[in-house]
Amino acid sequence: MMKKTICLLVIISLVFPLGGCWSRKELSDLAIVLAAGLDSTPEGNILLTVELARPSALGGSQGGQQIGGGGQQNNVWVISQEGETVMDATRYLEGKVSRHIYWGHTVILVLGEQLAKEGIRKAINFFSRAPHSRETIWVIVARGQARDILNSHSLLENTSAQAAGRMIGAGVGVPVMLKDLSMMLANKGVNPVLPRMELTPSGTPQGPVMYENIPEAQNAQQPSTKIHAEITLTGTAVFDDERLVGWLDYHQTRGLLWLKDKITVGEITVPSPSEPDKKISIDITRGSTRVEPFYDGQNIWFDVQMNLDGALLEQQSTEELTDEPIFTAIENSTARAIEANARSVIELAKYDYGVDVFGFGQAFHRKYKEAWPALKDEWNEAFISADINLKVEAHIRRTGLTTNRLSK
């Protein structure tokens, strides 16, 4: 008995080193992908661009070397590869990258404009199905090629991917995770929207020479132009099911957020009631929206109620805010500004693009579940002919640290 047990233990303990611990991957065997970009090529293939982290430049242990000069630039390595599908491109990429490509820490997924116009379903399935990647990746659309967007670096964060991820997560644009995108694509009551990002000039780098990567600078013959370009959120992409049909700019994105009940941060600028050429800015503390659908068998109309709690934080004019009519007037003009913005976005969605991106269809489905199956396949047409009544209530609760201006 004793002998048998010992033999068994010896055999078992030999099994472990034999197999070589199949799934073990050292950290130094991994190429950590921070951001992925997908573009479509003229031949119909997919161009995959990955932003790989270079840990030796990032961590800064005692063993790492100090890189003088353009230290920021060496944090990541951006590389592209074409393939028939995303996985196909990954296989070819493995010939270029010395380590195993690891998707577990990907922060953002950038879809190129051309690819978005052709349809995004074919591109995103890999990221939902593969066990390593997360469903919480932020998905964005690039204006132009995704590859160019990734080829940038951030002055504030370690890598541009992290910068973009944090910005979207803060709610400045429409925050869309991969799981949200899947849900929006699956649901007939709403069409997807994705934030739009592009490289814009963003300040002048201080300090030693940095090699910039704005397209103009790359072609120029002189050395660095001393202008820094960073990924910037500039608007929203509007989709009809899976195809890109249009853009909303930064201002219109606010309206979109209002209608989707996703407003978290922001501000509204209105002209002052008594001095119309001076402006007053109100910070949005809390905003909420309620959508109520109505259907009488023939016509559909929606009542949208938007509520704003704001704080008046900047006043260019000098009027007395403690004066009640003035204060009410400011509140009213704020409400009107929001309404006008929302109205313009709705018009845009209805008549220019012809899609319901706000989720009115979902609201309709929730209330009228019997009528929904008949309408759901032509919901966009139904949406275009529906009336939408907007009602905004704006309350300015606070005025910051001072009531009236300290100086006159």
Place this chain on the structure above:
Amino acid sequence: MAAFFNKFRRPRRLNTPVQKPVNSSGGQNSQRQSGPGHTSQSRTLSSDIEDNLRSLKEIFNQCNDIIFREFLFAQREHIKLALIYIDGLTDKSQVSDQIMRTLSLEVPTATDKAAITKENAWHYIKMRGLCVHQLQESQKLEDVINAILSGDSILLVDGHATALIVGSRGWAARSIEESKTETVVRGPRESFVETLRTNTSMLRRKIKNPNLKIEALQLGEVTKTDIAVIYIKGIASDGLVQEVKNRLSKIKIDAVLESGYIEELIRDHPFSVFPTLSHTDRPDRVAANLLEGRVAIMVDGTPMVLVAPYLFIEAIQTPEDYYEQSFFMSGVRMLRIISMVIALTLPSLYIAIVSFHHEMLPTPLLLSIAAQREAVPFPVFVEALLMELAFEIIREAGIRLPRDVGQAVSIVAALIIGQAAVQAGLVAGATIIVVALTAMASFTVYYSGSFTFRLLRFPLMFLAASFGLFGIVGGVIAMVVHMASLRSFGVPYLAPLGPVITEDLKDSAVRAPWWAMRKRPHLIGQNNPQREAPGMQPRPPQPKNK
């Protein structure tokens, strides 16, 4: 194959038949067979003192320290006395003052003097002649030898075949000091010493009750070590006491130098890494254990006292838990549980996460660790293993070091591990932190209890390197299943967590205040479950008006 197996069964040291344990207070047992060291059959003394002296001198031939002091009783020429003792084991002043002086110089009054004859001299001495604190008698040579070797003095009276065993023990012993391995901040500081009688006296001071029974026996053929089995009658269950005595009686070994010998010979599961008997050198701990219904085994010559039974939950209990306030000590206990878990699994978790489950780390941390790992040539597993081994070496060396060299060596060790290894690029900083934290965590459990975790760390590291977190889980499950199958003297090892005994949970991860601890541990103290009257929660009188 059976022969191979049987080699592990029977101890190979002795081929003498069974010996019953001897009561050292004089002994009523018969049929003592001979063993190594004894050349004579059991003999009784003769009435002739010269005979006795001769046989004793023969037995103690070449023992330089034995003293044969012959003198006369009360200056009578014809009443010869002989005092035999071992120099070094006896209290010399007692021998000279109480025995010799009273017998030779302090002469009885004239009338008594006349009445003393050779015939009644022995009787007179026994009843009136000596002023000593302990006096026994025996006719057997065996008892005489035993008594001499225990430090008593033997008084032989010519013409009488019974020897008087005079208590005169006293030798140089370590004084009562603070326990070196189990320290507390609040609570008694004394610890047991190597002398059995001193230890039992310390226990008696804590439990002033005649039900505290101290039963003596001798184990070890050659060493004849005194053992005491201690329990509180009426609290400890009779079955448990009987079982302990049974197991002790089966021990046939030539020497019992430390309680560890006994522990290995009577334990329930000889091949398990988990101990089922605890040992301690603190009297307050032993006293508390006795009061719960356990049995203590004390061995002369070592301060470590065994206590049976022992449950797994006791690894996180220290005496201080019961002295300080229950709220704070409950927090400290939970901290100890966390430390235990850390000591067991932290290196494995580190290996598993860094090798298998990279997605669990937040991205900045991952990149930072990845940067460190770029510089290191080994895989995490090898690195962690090397550092753990290095630390074990340092720990062992720290125990064996001569005191004087300690300072210098510890500085060098710190330098080697801390600075050089990291800067030379041999180990990553994160690994050092992991190893150091593990080491510190393993010290929160008293030294002897920590062996199990220190040992089990290594198989878990192997498992973690092979299968990641699931290897660790598998290892932990195997450990728990093994522990659940152990019993310590009949009590399930994992009680009160294994079979959940709700009323005992008040003393497991938390320590309920004393007014809530009304019952003894269920499975051990079932003989006498109530230890406290109900309604002990302090209710100070409220002032009538505020």
Place this chain on the structure above:
Amino acid sequence: MLEGGKISSGQAVFLNITMIIATAMLAVPAIAAVHARQDAWLSMLLATLLALPIAWVTASLGTLFPGKTLVEYTEDILGKWPGKLLGLLYLLWFIHICSIMIREYGNFLIDVFMPETPLIVINILGAALAAYTVKNGLEVLARVNQIFLPIILISVILIFLLALPEMKLERFLPVFEAETVKIFKGAIVPWGWMGEIITFAMLIPFLAQPGQTRHTAVITIPLVGLFFTLLAVASVAVFGPVFSNMNFPVLNAARVINIANFIDRPEPIIMAIWIIGGLLKISIFYYVSVLGFAQWLNLKDYRPLVLPVGVILIALSIAVAENMLELTHFLGNVSPYELLTFELVIPLTLLLIALVRRQGGNRQ
């Protein structure tokens, strides 16, 4: 009696709970949602109600034949040879379930976490651990279960709480969109899984307080039902009805947890805890199979059977399905019929026959 150990009724309830939920945690919410979509939680409630009779039948049979396990009293009810045949069928059924479970868990581990490791290695290790547990006897199994089950349950509650930020109540709307038929269809598989309480019939003789049998069996079902409903609720709230396409929806729910960017993607820890649950369930069914075989063959001790049955389990676990899709198809479409036959139809018939023939002591 082949097993000398005794378990308390608390331990028995714990064993029953583990017996049922450990594998259901992985896949059942998705299977129910295929039919009922966002009303999956209603299916779970319905399944709870439907499973109560099974528990009642189990307890009744157990009290009619005190001291005998299922394998033993089938002989009493049906006569020697038909009874032995039915006993054998039941034993084969236990082994079948056990091997499916080993396969399910092995697949889960390999798919999600360690794609390079061969399936058979994981299965062998799992079966070996279970064999060690079974060899130590019922009492040890009950104790280990008592220690680990609370941890497993707490981890589920933790997932639920930590994923709260991602949950939206409106994903439940519209309620009752699915027709009753669909809700019923969605309830069948959970019903089948909950009916595994029939396995308790093999453990009833070892209760320290046999009078508590009915109490124990009946208490388990609402607890288990609550648990299933909670899982379904969590899945719907985080994902909406699309999760019917996910293989392991609760895993995905655990993956969206992100607290302060520190506890991010904690699913290996949570899944590791669930592996323990799976292992315990495998041990229970393994034990029941081994014990049953020993009783069927009239052996004195079940220990020699542990290794052979283990080998059979491992081999069967590989053979039972070619790939993941086949397994899911089997679980969703075929297994309900098999389960319900063995759990409801046959025991009910046995009970009726026993009552008609006025058998057994302790009639209530």
